[in-house]
Amino acid sequence: MKARLLPALAITFVGLLICLAPLLWMLSTSLKPFEEILKGGVSLIPSHPRVANYSEALHQFDFLRSFGNSVFVAVLTVLGTLASSIPAGYAFARLKARGSNWVFIGLLATLMLPGQITIIPVFRVFASLGMVDTYAPLILPAWLGTNAFAIFLLRQFFRTLPEETMEAARLDGASEGKILVRIAVPLAKPAVVTVAVFAFLASWNDLWGPLVYLHRQERMTLPVALVDFVGGAATVQGTPWNLVMAAAVVTVLPAVILFAVCQKSFVSGIANTGLK
Amino acid sequence: MSRAQARWCWLMIAPATIGLLLFTVGPMLTSLWLSFTDYDVVSTPKFVGLANYKYLLTADPSFWVSVKVTALYAIGSVPLGLFAALMVAMLLNLDVPFRGAFRTLYYLPTLLPATVSGVLWAWIFQPTDGALNQLLLKVGVHGPAWTQSPSWALPALILMSMWGFGGAMVIFLAGLQESPRALHEAAALDGATQWRRFWVVTWPALTPTVFFNLTMGLIGAMKAFDQAFAFGQSNGAGVGGPARSTLFYVLNLYTKAFEHFHMGLASAMAWLLFAVIGLVTFINFRLSKRWVYDEATG
Numbered sequence: 001m002k003a004r005l006l007p008a009l010a011i012t013f014v015g016l017l018i019c020l021a022p023l024l025w026m027l028s029t030s031l032k033p034f035e036e037i038l039k040g041g042v043s044l045i046p047s048h049p050r051v052a053n054y055s056e057a058l059h060q061f062d063f064l065r066s067f068g069n070s071v072f073v074a075v076l077t078v079l080g081t082l083a084s085s086i087p088a089g090y091a092f093a094r095l096k097a098r099g100s101n102w103v104f105i106g107l108l109a110t111l112m113l114p115g116q117i118t119i120i121p122v123f124r125v126f127a128s129l130g131m132v133d134t135y136a137p138l139i140l141p142a143w144l145g146t147n148a149f150a151i152f153l154l155r156q157f158f159r160t161l162p163e164e165t166m167e168a169a170r171l172d173g174a175s176e177g178k179i180l181v182r183i184a185v186p187l188a189k190p191a192v193v194t195v196a197v198f199a200f201l202a203s204w205n206d207l208w209g210p211l212v213y214l215h216r217q218e219r220m221t222l223p224v225a226l227v228d229f230v231g232g233a234a235t236v237q238g239t240p241w242n243l244v245m246a247a248a249v250v251t252v253l254p255a256v257i258l259f260a261v262c263q264k265s266f267v268s269g270i271a272n273t274g275l276k
Numbered sequence: 277m278s279r280a281q282a283r284w285c286w287l288m289i290a291p292a293t294i295g296l297l298l299f300t301v302g303p304m305l306t307s308l309w310l311s312f313t314d315y316d317v318v319s320t321p322k323f324v325g326l327a328n329y330k331y332l333l334t335a336d337p338s339f340w341v342s343v344k345v346t347a348l349y350a351i352g353s354v355p356l357g358l359f360a361a362l363m364v365a366m367l368l369n370l371d372v373p374f375r376g377a378f379r380t381l382y383y384l385p386t387l388l389p390a391t392v393s394g395v396l397w398a399w400i401f402q403p404t405d406g407a408l409n410q411l412l413l414k415v416g417v418h419g420p421a422w423t424q425s426p427s428w429a430l431p432a433l434i435l436m437s438m439w440g441f442g443g444a445m446v447i448f449l450a451g452l453q454e455s456p457r458a459l460h461e462a463a464a465l466d467g468a469t470q471w472r473r474f475w476v477v478t479w480p481a482l483t484p485t486v487f488f489n490l491t492m493g494l495i496g497a498m499k500a501f502d503q504a505f506a507f508g509q510s511n512g513a514g515v516g517g518p519a520r521s522t523l524f525y526v527l528n529l530y531t532k533a534f535e536h537f538h539m540g541l542a543s544a545m546a547w548l549l550f551a552v553i554g555l556v557t558f559i560n561f562r563l564s565k566r567w568v569y570d571e572a573t574g
Contacts (some may be wrong), residue, residue, distance in 0.1 A: 226506075
């Protein structure tokens with residue numbers, strides 16, 4: 001390491017501490033007893049670490065159920081996104097049919113469209129189908145390729161695959177469906193992982209959708225449950241921030257774990273496509 | 277063979293095509309029509325011409341408030357976020373050790389749901405027990421009431437938004453890595469200072485990336501909702517509060533649509549937002565010709 005990199009390393013490290021301080025604060029608050037919250041102070045180490053905050057938070061509010069709801073919605077959303085966008089991405093990259101280009105342009109255009117513009121009519125349709133307060137409005141669109149980012153990302157990746165392999169399979173009489181499943185998808189694993197992680201996070205973190213479509217408390221996903229909890233948790237003494245932060249940690253944890261596991265392909269996926 | 281291919285093509289894009297018609301094209305047309313009606317979900321929509329638009333622009337007590345809140349937020353948060361993202365990206369672009377780990381950890385906050393960010397920062401910004409004001413007190417500064425103050429709640433949200441710089445940072449990093457190394461070395465040999473090398477070599481090559489991040493950042497800021505909703509819910513002043521100082525445009529739209537069921541009015545708001553996003557993006561593209569470096573024309 002060159003000597004002039006030392007100050008850069010120091011700055012990078014201090015910057016990182018500042019950047020992660022709020023996260024540490026969240027963790028630290030979640031372990032403090034309520035009296036310590038009331039006393040104030042900025043100590044990162046709780047005076048008497050209290051893991052019971054977690055079980056209390058989980059009891060006061062049905063977080064386990066919300067957690068399960070979130071998992072259910074996220075998993076089905078990811079599956080739907082993959083099922084609808086892998087074939088679409090492949091077709092847009094490799095196959096030609098009259099008019100298919102227009103569909104692609106249309107899908108790209110939806111990337112710029114604010115979701116608020118379609119929410120009311122879509123809500124109307126789901127309401128008329130009696131699907132409000134069910135998970136269908138949150139999951140169904142994913143199965144119909146509404147994740148244009150996913151389609152675009154996969155298309156870009158499928159375009160980089162060597163044509164010869166597929167042409168050879170074609171000459172052997174393999175159908176396009178077979179080529180997709182047997183050749184293209186195994187080669188596109190990093191892109192598929194990136195899309196799956198993106199879809200999971202988008203669903204896991206979504207507040208708007210559940211807020212609009214879900215009504216009953218026992219149906220709520222984690223972000224709505226968290227917001228409801230913090231809104232209703234205040235007592236005469238003040239908001240029990242220790243419990244709120246415990247709930248927040250639980251909300252965040254699966255996303256962080258998933259990120260830790262997949263971060264390599266995920267970060268390069270963002271960089272390659274310019275997605276958030 | 278090509279007919280079989282066309283059949284496969286349509287088969288594979290069929291779900292997405294149906295989705296596009298069902299969830300985008302159809303609803304857009306319906307929403308445009310609804311914006312000219314009075315509609316409360318229960319009764320049939322009643323055509324009212326331009327009345328919704330007229331009401332929003334001239335009579336609605338909250339419309340311009342939320343336009344102002346959102347504009348101030350965009351003007352404040354986008355440059356701050358881009359600046360932070362660029363600084364960190366440039367640091368990481370030096371060959372510091374553990375670069376990969378740093379990059380991952382710097383990205384971590386961006387991963388959090390905006391809801392959690394909103395709740396967490398509402399706690400940090402609490403006027404008396406909040407960590408920020410407690411820290412300020414240690415250096416002898418009496419911090420403002422942030423979440424409780426109509427003039428400081430929005431700045432608090434702007435500061436909070438900086439925390440999500442990770443997405444732009446990763447894209448900047450990719451842009452920096454494309455910056456031509458040979459040019460850097462030539463400039464260094466010519467004795468150009470670091471500062472000068474940044475402006476002559478790094479910056480021009482980076483301008484398309486800056487432009488991309490700027491455009492996406494502005495669109496994102498105009499659509500801000502989650503963090504504002506969560507922040508308002510946690511600060512005790514209610515959503516949009518205190519005193520409507522964090523009543524973001526989409527928050528206003530949400531309230532009109534799903535709390536008061538003024539669906540026609542909310543549809544008109546959505547179309548105005550769409551128009552403004554289109555306009556801002558268009559202006560952005562036009563202005564970009566003056567400062568974004570184009571390799572083809574130099």
